[in-house]
Amino acid sequence: GAVVSQHPSRVICKSGTSVKIECRSLDFQATTMFWYRQFPKKSLMLMATSNEGSKATYEQGVEKDKFLINHASLTLSTLTVTSAHPEDSSFYICSASRGQGIGEQFFGPGTRLTVL
C-alpha cells in the first residue's frame, strides 16, 4: 500500500506557457499532500503543504500566484506552474501522508520540467 502517482513524468514546454502536474494517492486517502522541488545535486525544497478542501500553505519565498495548488479531493492534488520560465526548470515531487498524526510521507515518482 501507500502508492503515489504523478503525471506527467516529464514535460518540455515553451517559456510563457502553463504546466499542470497531478499527484494522486492510489490506495489511501491523503489528508495532506506536499509539493517539493529539487535542483540537480541539491536537497529537497518544500514549496507548499495542502490539505483537502482548504488553501495551500506556501513556504517563504514561494510565489503562490505562480505555483497554483489545488487539493480537490483526498486522493488528488495539482500543481500548476503558471507562465513558466527557464528558471522554473526543475524536478517537482509530490508526497502524501495519511491519517491525522505526523506519519510517513510517501513520494510520487516526480515530474521533470524543462522550460525552453
Add this chain to the structure above:
Amino acid sequence: QKEVEQNSGPLSVPEGAIASLNCTYSDRGSQSFFWYRQYSGKSPELIMSIYSNGDKEDGRFTAQLNKASQYVSLLIRDSQPSDSATYLCAVNLRDTGRRALTFGSGTRLQVQP
C-alpha cells in the same frame, strides 16, 4: 545550526561492509524520524521510520534513535553496490509547528564492488 544535519559524504564502503549514516536534529521535542533513500534522478523512497529510543531492525537496515542526544542513525549491513544512493534523514520538528517533515541535505553512499 541547521535543523536537520547530515554529513554530505560521499561515504565509501566496500561491498559486504556495514555502512553507518548519521543525522542530528535541533528540536529535542521531535517525535517522528524517517530515513529515505534517493537514487540519482529518482524521488525519495521510505526505508525506515522510528519513533522510540533504541534500535529498530528491518532486514539489512537498522535505525537507531537517541532522543537525549538528538541523534538518529541508519546502519546498512552487508552493503551492496545497489545500496549506492543518497540517504535522507527526515524529522518532524515540533518547534516548526507544521506537519511537513524537515529533511537533511542527505549523505551520498558509495558501495565499492
